[in-house]
Amino acid sequence: MSESLASRRDFLRSAAGAGGGLMLALALPQANRLSAAAPIVDAASSAGAPPGGAPVNAFVKISRDDRVTLIMPKSEMGQGVYTGLSQLLAEELGCDLAAVRVETAPVAPAYNHPVFPMQFTGGSMSISSCWTSMRLAGASARMMLVRAAADRWQIAADACWVEHGAVHGPGRRRATFGVLADAAGRLSPPDPATVTLKPRDQFTVIGQSIKRIEAAEKVNGSGIFGLDVRLPGMLRAVLVRPPALGSLPGRIDDTTARAVPGVVDVKVLKAGVAVVARNTHAARQGRDALKIDWQAAPEAVLDTERLRAEYRRLSLTEAALVARNDGDAAAMLRGGGAKSLEAFYEVPYLSHAPMEPMNCVADRRPDRCDVWAGTQMQSLDRAAAAEVAGLAPEQVFIHTTLLGGGFGRRANPVSDFVREAVELSNAIKAPVQVVWTREDDMHGGWYRPLWLNRLRAALGTDGRPVAWHHTVVGQSIMAGTPMQGMIKDGIDPASVEGAAELPYTIPNVRVDLHTTSAPVRVQWWRSVGHSNTAFAVESFIDECAFAASVDPLDYRRSLLGDAQKRRRAVLETLAEKAAWGRTLPAGRACGMAIHESFGSVVGEVAEVSMEGGLPRIHRVVAVIDCGFAVNPRMIEAQLESAINYGLSAALYGEITFAEGKPQQANFDTYPVIRMSEAPVVEAHIVPSTESPSGVGEPGLPPIAPAVCNAIFALTQTRARRLPLIRGGRFTA
């Protein structure tokens, strides 16, 4: 593989000479503006080096055998991005989707997010952030192919048209993309100002329910996830990680461990003690045989029950960080309403628990380091690996595999799983795969923060809220990460998102924050702060509705003003599709919630019963407005996924600490929902001509409050603390 930098023309020439494959390199507007003649990364190589200069987009390769390769800047973790971005490209390029192959991008500025200067997959932004660039890439390539055909036939370009991967001209002229690739590759890309994108009414691929393009490899076992990477001479390692927060290894006796057949080495790393072996089983046996005197750290006293009490105490004190302040909520709460309400909502620490436990392969060579990982955060991982290896970032090559679930965990702010693998490969001078066991994943990991919300409202004589005060207490996710620039005036937006944008028409609103410090490493978890705030806000508005003796649908309707058009439309569609208010079988009730996150609005109605004293969710009707629907069936699948993932958390998910030790370890102590508990999900998409917005996360926030609101309607018990089931019993 070539890692040399080259001028665009040199690059094209060398690509043509190297493998008979032609690369159509596309410079997009931003790149042109910065430097038209910028060097381009060798995107043909899966380990291309970055140009280190101006960003240039290079998304398309066309080979002589008519194959179209999309250089994929995003990680596939189930959300369907390989399919979605292929649709965007194929639509404008004019090829069949079946002709498109995906090759994961190397780390290069060309593949950065257009706003955040990093290569990552998260925030439900993959389609929206590539909506223009990927279509432009396809359209520019199409224009170059047309130009090449027109030159060949000595006719005007506008006499040609493109269909099914070929350029057509008058008199039944036809040349496939592969035939034209050489000539097209010698042309300069068109001036982006001259590129016209298809109007939406001419879309034939975008907007269709296209099946997942990588489905076949996911049903026959051939798909390669991080754990499936195999290199010649690759060793395996597992780490003994600190049993409690912050503890450090003291005396280590590795005599027995080293005697385990297959064990080749024991190394002390920053993250713990690694046992290196010829196979994973031997590494685990060796780990079990290690004797380590762990030295407890001061933070090893952390106890979640004490933390909850502390948060509760804090919530009763005045919060200095004010995220929103309309009118004078405090004054109104002191006596301006006919009725007042106060409630505390709590959510626990959560593990992401993706099906594929964390892992990473690193191969440190004298002059380079290769890393294979299912990762959501390539830029940071490369920087971290370079730092650990003592190499320049340009000497580190990140190879992105399929991700066996991400949910935020594989976008680690310090690249924890990458660092330790590189550190180990550095130490043993061999390629090594670090395997996390499920217990490592739950113990040594990063967690969704524990949050407490104090909510207060004053209702007027008509039952409508005249004041609303929401105090959030919890750790900052962004602090200390590369995203800490998002913290403004001390307020981490992730702590108050979904609370500060309260959509209901209330004259006096205050949203404030106590940012706490606790020795638990916290991280974004599918839908981030919304996973907390939607539960609090949408449950409490339900409390207000019941206090006002108004139907929850009518109450929300009456509080959504004209500026809330999208929410109103989602709410009306939801009411209709769920047949809100219909007579239900005995012992069942419905609850609703509606929430906006990642640019999309989702409303959900959950139909619930209590069976053997435990809530059972039978059916969930979900309605989403996510702008233009690029792939409706994929969107439906994401709603199903977010609802089930959110339901696992609402019903069971909880990591607790005692003396700094996490008390859960595997799926027996950290249950998730299974086949028999999964509700029927009916997903509906509100038609929209707006640009696409988020899909992977927005379906999650409404599910917990919808379920809790249904439980209240059924039992008059208000559940204000998640999860709902602890130790096999319903606990409100």
Place this chain on the structure above:
Amino acid sequence: MQKLDINGKIIAVDAVPDMPLLWVLRDVLDMTGTKFGCGAALCGACTVHVDGAATRSCVLPVSAAVGRKIVTIEGVSATRSGRAVQAAWIAADVPQCGYCQSGQIMSAVSLLAKIKAPTDTDIDRAMSGNICRCGAYNRIRSAIHQAAATIGKVHE
């Protein structure tokens, strides 16, 4: 050396007797289609067939697999019901991240070998040992019904 019958082939493997079959497949034979998820028979990602029965390979010592017929996801495509299940999976757009699907498919094929036309209750019972964190459960259910119908037609 232990002799194993995997996907119809006799393969000699060099592994300690207590090494779980999962790691023999993945680390000794580089057959990575069978997945590691929990190591404690709690999630089903490692499901293979041992003498036709869906078995969690992460807790089955290789010594206990000697002399028995082992079928993995790599071998299940060779059977008519395996192909029918895989086709139904694709048709119903079951996989998301896809990591659990090898195990789900092995459990489903085993179910259909025992019960030709399973009810929802049969499916719940057979599939509740397989976790899917992407929550594709409803699609798995409908794909199993679809596969059952396909296999039934072939037999008619």
